[in-house]
Amino acid sequence: MDDLKLNNVQQQWDNFMTSAIAWAPKIITAVISAFLIYIIGSWMIRMIKKLVEKGFKKRNMEPSLQLFLLNIINWGLNILLFIVVVTQLGVQTSAFVAMIGAAGLAVGLALQGSLTNFAGGILILLLKPFKIGDYISASSGVSGTVNAIDVFHTRLITPQNQLIVIPNGEISNKSITNFTQLGTRRTWFDIGVSYDADLKMAKEILLGVIKNNQYALENPAPQVVVTELGDSAINLSVRVTTSNENYWTMLEELIIECKSALDAAGIEIPFPQRDVHVYNK
Numbered sequence: 001m002d003d004l005k006l007n008n009v010q011q012q013w014d015n016f017m018t019s020a021i022a023w024a025p026k027i028i029t030a031v032i033s034a035f036l037i038y039i040i041g042s043w044m045i046r047m048i049k050k051l052v053e054k055g056f057k058k059r060n061m062e063p064s065l066q067l068f069l070l071n072i073i074n075w076g077l078n079i080l081l082f083i084v085v086v087t088q089l090g091v092q093t094s095a096f097v098a099m100i101g102a103a104g105l106a107v108g109l110a111l112q113g114s115l116t117n118f119a120g121g122i123l124i125l126l127l128k129p130f131k132i133g134d135y136i137s138a139s140s141g142v143s144g145t146v147n148a149i150d151v152f153h154t155r156l157i158t159p160q161n162q163l164i165v166i167p168n169g170e171i172s173n174k175s176i177t178n179f180t181q182l183g184t185r186r187t188w189f190d191i192g193v194s195y196d197a198d199l200k201m202a203k204e205i206l207l208g209v210i211k212n213n214q215y216a217l218e219n220p221a222p223q224v225v226v227t228e229l230g231d232s233a234i235n236l237s238v239r240v241t242t243s244n245e246n247y248w249t250m251l252e253e254l255i256i257e258c259k260s261a262l263d264a265a266g267i268e269i270p271f272p273q274r275d276v277h278v279y280n281k
Contacts, residue, residue, distance in 0.1 A: 034088040041081040049074060061125075068125075068151050120172030121151040134180040135244075138171055184217065185247040187240045191258055192233030194268040199226060202236060202267050209257045210240050215250035217241045233270045 052073060056066045130136050130146055136156070137143035142164050144156030154171055156164040179185055193202050203224045210222045220241055228235040238258065242250045262269055 030089055034085045037088055038081065038085050041077075041084065045074070045077045045081065048077065116169035117152040117167045120168035120170075121149070121153075123172045124149060124154070124168055125151075129176055130178050130181065134178055136179065137177040138166060139174040139176070140166070140170065142166065143177075180244050184241050184243055186220075187238060187242075187247075187251055187254065189251070189255070190227065190235040190237050191262070192230060192235050192269060193262065194270045195234060197234070197267045199234065199236075201265070202262065205261050205265055205267070206236065206238060206258055209254065209261050210238070213240070213250060213253060213257070215242045215246040215253070217243075232272045 049070060053066070053070060056069070124130075132146050132149060134146050135144070136146060142156065142158075144158040144162075144164055146154065147157045147163070148155040150168075152168060154166050154168055156166065158164060191206070193199070203226075206224045207222065210216050210224075216222060217240075222241070223237075223239040225237045225239065226234060227237045238254060240250065240254065259269065
């Protein structure tokens with residue numbers, strides 16, 4: 001009985017060794033092929049990334065978008081290389097494909113809001129409605145200088161030196177006012193004068209103030225326009241164009257100098273007031 005068991009064990013061992021010897025060349029060939037594919041594939045991925053990066057720089061693409069797209073390309077190519085190597089080793093890849101599809105669906109359902117911001121960030125980086133350094137105002141009411149454009153959020157620095165983080169989905173789906181992109185800005189402020197004032201003289205005085213301001217541009221021509229017969233004053237709109245960097249300085253100087261010039265000419269700038277009449281029966 002013991003001899004029979006030993007014979008069975010010996011026979012099974014001989015069968016195993018025969019199969020191993022038969023399969024050894026195939027296994028060794030598959031491993032060597034997979035290793036060579038990995039080495040060559042890794043080299044090709046590096047070359048592709050360098051070529052793509054050079055193409056991005058030639059197109060002056062935003063650094064944030066460059067980094068994001070390079071990461072996407074890197075991950076995609078490495079996943080493809082992994083699947084090819086595993087296939088070469090004889091592993092069925094259908095399970096991997098199913099797992100990747102299920103994971104993608106789960107992530108998509110869990111991160112719907114983030115995906116909206118992601119899509120908005122891609123649109124902003126591609127269409128470039130604004131860039132870093134631009135002063136913008138969003139329809140939500142916030143405004144400031146663009147400090148950074150990420151894939152999911154845009155960061156603004158307000159004139160009060162506050163950081164505002166806005167989801168890209170909100171910016172890309174609503175209107176944006178870009179005060180910087182055209183290179184110049186135009187003032188649009190009102191000065192009220194009394195009803196007794198000579199409007200033609202008031203306009204000439206204000207135009208003279210504008211002409212003497214060093215930051216005011218001659219083209220397009222400055223304007224002083226009568227816009228409204230208000231409750232307490234007649235409003236004159238002062239419209240002057242200057243470069244972006246001189247806008248706030250010129251605006252302050254014009255307000256100060258316009259008031260001083262009107263005061264010197266004896267033209268009153270009235271403030272809202274109400275006359276109350278009391279009748280005694």
